[in-house]
Amino acid sequence: MSLDTSQTETRRERLTAHEALQRLEQERASRLTQLRAIDEAGSDTEEQVMSTQKDTIRRVLAEVEAAFARVQDGTYGICRTCSGPIPVERLEILPYTPYCVPCQRNAA
Numbered sequence: 001m002s003l004d005t006s007q008t009e010t011r012r013e014r015l016t017a018h019e020a021l022q023r024l025e026q027e028r029a030s031r032l033t034q035l036r037a038i039d040e041a042g043s044d045t046e047e048q049v050m051s052t053q054k055d056t057i058r059r060v061l062a063e064v065e066a067a068f069a070r071v072q073d074g075t076y077g078i079c080r081t082c083s084g085p086i087p088v089e090r091l092e093i094l095p096y097t098p099y100c101v102p103c104q105r106n107a108a
Helices: 001-011 017-044 046-071 088-093 101-107
Strands: none
Touching: 001 017, 017 088
């Protein structure tokens, strides 16, 4: 096995803190943009739908902020339920998730 291959495999096991922060910043920016768009839509959209969308976006923003804290305290990428590693592929899709897939399924 070449040195390059083992570095690639190691990299795939965990996101670096820098990569995690970049992904979380993108998520935060996206959700804030969504909130602004809903606010600007005003009366064009039904009030109940706007309220539900805002609540969902705010919930995700809270999860993103919690993920920033996990990066800072060194627990990012570790499942809160089983303490196992969260696969990097899952973190690439949901960078703010605190759970591995099996634990997320059990919680639902």
